[in-house]
Amino acid sequence: MKLGLVATSALIAALSTTAVSAETLRLLTWGGYAPEDVIALFEEETGHTVEVTTSNNEEMIAKLRATNGGGFDLAQPSQDRITSAQEEFGIYKPIDMSRVDAAQIIPSMLEATATNTTFDGAVFGLPHVWGTSGLIVNTAKAAQVTDYVDLCDASVAGSVSYRLKRPTLIGFAFSMGLDPFAAYADADAYKGILDQVEAKLTECKPNVKTYWDGGDEIQNLLRSGEVVAAMAWDTGGWQLNADNADITFVAPKAGALGWIDTFVLPSRGRADDAAYDWINFVMRPDIASMITNTAGNFTAAVNGDSEVSAELKARYQGSFDQAAIDNIKWYPPVPAGLEALEGATLDRVNAAK
Amino acid sequence: MTSTADLVCRDLTKDFKDFRAVDHVSFEVPQGSFFSILGPSGCGKTTLLRMIAGFQFPTSGDLLIKGKSMIDVGPNKRPVSMVFQHLALFPMMDIGKNIGFGLRQRGVPAAEIKQRVGRVLERVGLPGIENRQVSQLSGGQKQRVAIARCMVLEPDVLLLDEPLGALDLKLREHMKIELKALQAEFNTTFVYITHDQSEALVMSDNIAVMNKGQFDQIGTAKELYYEPANAFVAGFVGDANRFEGKVTAVNGQIVTIETEGGGVQQAHASAKVPSIGQRAQAFVRPEAIELSKTPFASATHPNASAQIVDSVLFNGANSVAILRDPKSGETLQAALPQTGEFLGLGKGEAIHANWNAGQARCFVAEGQ
C-alpha cells in the first residue's frame, strides 16, 4: 500500500517535471533576432517550443502595458527604455542572476547593462545585441556627408531622409556640439537643447525627401538612388553595401549612437524556465554567430563573432576604426517624462512649413 | 402636305443581331383615331412602338408624324408621348411634379405649369390630387395620372404599351371604357398595343393584327372578325372552330374539305381559292353554328352533322356547348343560346349541328 503511494507520487512528480521542462516560450523581439534555424536547434535541444512576435521598442512597451506585463515570456527592448517603463507601468520582473550563465556574456557589457537597467535596487535587463545608428551614404554621390548636420547641406537637397523620432534629435544635438545625454537629468537644460535642435530640423525640412518609417522603406529609397544620404541603422548600410559597393554605413564625426537590445522578463510571463534556457542558449558563441549573420549586428556573447562571416566583419571594420568605436555615444537610460518633451518637439517639426 | 394622317410608317424594318423583329410594316393612322396593334407576345409590336417613341432606330423605312420624318429626331424631341406598361410614374415626385415634369423641361413658367396640371387632372377626373404621392393612388387612378402626364404636353400621338395588363379583370373592363372616353375627350391619336383581342376590339377604330414582324391585316373590329384575311387572323381574333383537311371539291368560292377523321365540310374562300387536292383550313365561329334537336336535311345542309354533347360551359349569355362527332371524334364549340329550347341541355345528349358555308372561312393551309 505504502509502496503504491510512493510509486504514484513518483509518477506524478515525473509527469510534472516533464510538464515544467517543456514549455512554450512567447518571445517578443526584433526581426532577425530569432532565426528559424536557431529556433529549430533550441526546440530540439530543450523540448520547448518558441512563438516569435517581431516588434520595435515602442510597440513592445505598448503591448506589455496593455496586458500589464502579460502575454509574453521574454521581451527585448533597448536598455535605455527599461527603467522608465518599469517606473511608469511596472511591466517587468527582476532577473535572477543565479540562473544566467554569466560567463558567456562580455563582462563590461553585462555590467553596463546592469547599471542602466537597475530600478529600486533590482536588475531588469541582460545585454543581447548591440549596434549603432549613424549615416548611410551613397559615397559616389554624397561623399561630403560625414556628420548628421551635413544632411542639411544644399548639395544633397531633396535626396535626404531621416526618421522623425528621438534618435534624430539626439544625433543632431551631438553634431551641433551639444551633449543631450549630460542634460538628461536637467529637464530645463534638455528643453534648451531640444529647442536648438528643433530650429535646425525645421530649417532642414525642405532638404528632406520624406521622413522614413520602416527599415525596408529607407533601404528602397537608398537602393533606387532617390535618397543619397540618410540617418539609419548600421545593418541597413551593410546590407545595401552587399548589393552596391558605393553605399555603406558611415560613423558620423559626432559619433554613432550606440544601443544595446536586452533580455527582460515581463512581469506576468509564465515560462521563466524556457526564458532563461533561451538566454543561455543564444549567448553560446556558435548560436550568437548565427544570430549576427541574420540580424547583421554583433552580440554581447563572449567569442560571439567567431563564426561571423568575413564580409560582415570587413564591413564593420570599414565603418568603424578604433577612434569611431571609442566615439560611440551609448544611450543612457531615459528618465521618465523626457519623451513628452521630445514628442512636443517632434510634433512641432512635423507641423512646421 | 398630301397626307392628313398623324402617323405614317413606310416599310419600317428593324433587324436585331439574329432575327428581324419588324418586317416592312406600313400603315397610316388618321388624326383623332384609336389605332390598336394586336398580336401575340414576341410578334414585334413592342419594338414597333419603341421605334415610334424613338427608343429604337429602324434599320430601314421611314416614320412620319404630322408629315415630318422622325428618323433623326431623339425621343425627347418627338411630338409623341408614351404610357408605359407599368406606367413609369416617378416615385420620387408627387403627382403635381410628375405631371409637370414635361412642362418643366420645356421651360414653361411655374404659374402656368400649375394651372395646366390642374386643368389636365380635372379632365381625367382627378381634380386636386397634385400633392399626393404616387404610392397613395389606386391602380385606376395611376392609369389616369399616367395619361394626364402625357396629355398635358398635348402630343400629336399618344402611345400606349399594354397599360391595362397589370390591372385586375374588373378594373380592366372598366378602364377599357374609360380609355375610349378619354381618347374622345382629348381627341388625340392613340396608338395602343396589346395581346388582348377584347381590349383591341372594344376600343379601336382600326386594328392591325401583327404576326412574326408583319401586319397580317388592318381593319375595323368588324372586318377582322367577320372577314379575316388569313388563317392567323381568323384564329387569333375571336373564338373559332378550326378544321384542317384535303380539298375534295371547289365550286366557285365554296370549297369542300375532308378532314382526317372523315368529316366533310364546306366553307367560303374569300381570299385565295385552293385547288383540289391541296390542304386547307376552315374556321367557323361558335355563334354561327345552328343547333337542332331534329336532324337537318342533308341535301340542303351540307355541313349538318349529328353530335353528342360533351360538356356545357355555362357563362350567362356567353355559354357554349362542346360537342363531339361520334364518327370522327372531332369536337366543336357552339354558342348555346340561353333560350327555352336548349336550357336543359345536358351531357351525353344527342343533338344536330349545322352552319351555313357562307359563314365559314376557308384558307389554304400554311406552307402550301
Place this chain on the structure above:
Amino acid sequence: MVTDRSKLGFYLLLSPLLLWLVTLIILPHIGLFAVSMSEKVGVREYETGFGNYAVFFNEPLYWRTFARTAFMSILTTVLTLLLGFPIAYYIAKLTRGRTKTTLFLMCLIPFWVSELVRTFGWMILLRETGVLSNFLQYTGILSEPVEFLYNDAAIMVGLVYTSILFMIVPLVTTLDSLDDSLIEAGYDLGGSGFSILREIVIPHAMPGIVSGCIVVFMLSLGNYLTPILLGGKDSLWFTGLIYTQFITRFNWELGSAFGFLLLGLSSAVVFLGLKLSRQSLSDTMGR
C-alpha cells in the same frame, strides 16, 4: 406558453448581438472614455478632468491636423462619388449578364490583396524612379525624374482607390433597382440627359449615394496606412497622431481623448451630411 417560448427564442436570437454590442463596442468605449478623463500629474499618479481635451484645443497642431483630416476625407468622398457614379451607372444600367459580373469582379480584384500591398503598389507607380515618372520621361513629356509620391495628391489617389469599391457597390445596388422605363419616360416627356440625371436618377440613387458616402468618409477618416505611406513631410493624419500618442509617446490618456474627438467628428459630419441631403439614417441603412 407559446408566447413565453417565442419570447425565449427572441432573447436567444438577440443575445449574440447584445453580447457583441456590449463587450466589443460599449465596454471598450466606456474604458476609453475613462482613460481619456484621467490626467497624468506624475509617475503613476492621475487626476480626473478634461485636461486632455484642453490639450487638444490649446495645441494648434492637433486641431489643425484634425480639421485637415476631416477636410481631406470629405474631398476624398466627393471625388470617389464623382468617379464612382459613372462607373456604377455603367455597370448597373448599360451592361447585362456576363459583362456585368466581369466588370463587378474587376472592381473587386484590388481587394484580394491587403491594403498594405495595394499602397505599396501605388508607391511603385508614383515614386521618383517609379513607373509613371519613367513613362513620362520615355514619352518625352518630362525631361528629368519627378517625384509624385509624398504629397497630399498621392494621399488622395490612394484613398480614392482604396474606398471606391465601397461607393460603387451601394450605387450599383440602388441604380439596379431603378426601372429603365422611368429613364425612358423621362426622355419621352422631353427631358434632357442632365435633367433626367438630376430629377430622376439621383433622387432615386440618393440612399445609395448617402450610404456610400458615409462608408467612404468613415474609411478615409479612419485610414492609417495610406496617409502615412503615401503622404509627405507635411501630410499629417489624425489617426497617425492617435497612434503616436498611444505607441511612441506612451500617452494613452491623450490618445483616448483624440479617439473620442474623432468619434465625435465623424458622427457630426455624418449627421450634417444626412441633414443636408434630407435623408434619414434608417432610409439609407435599411436598404
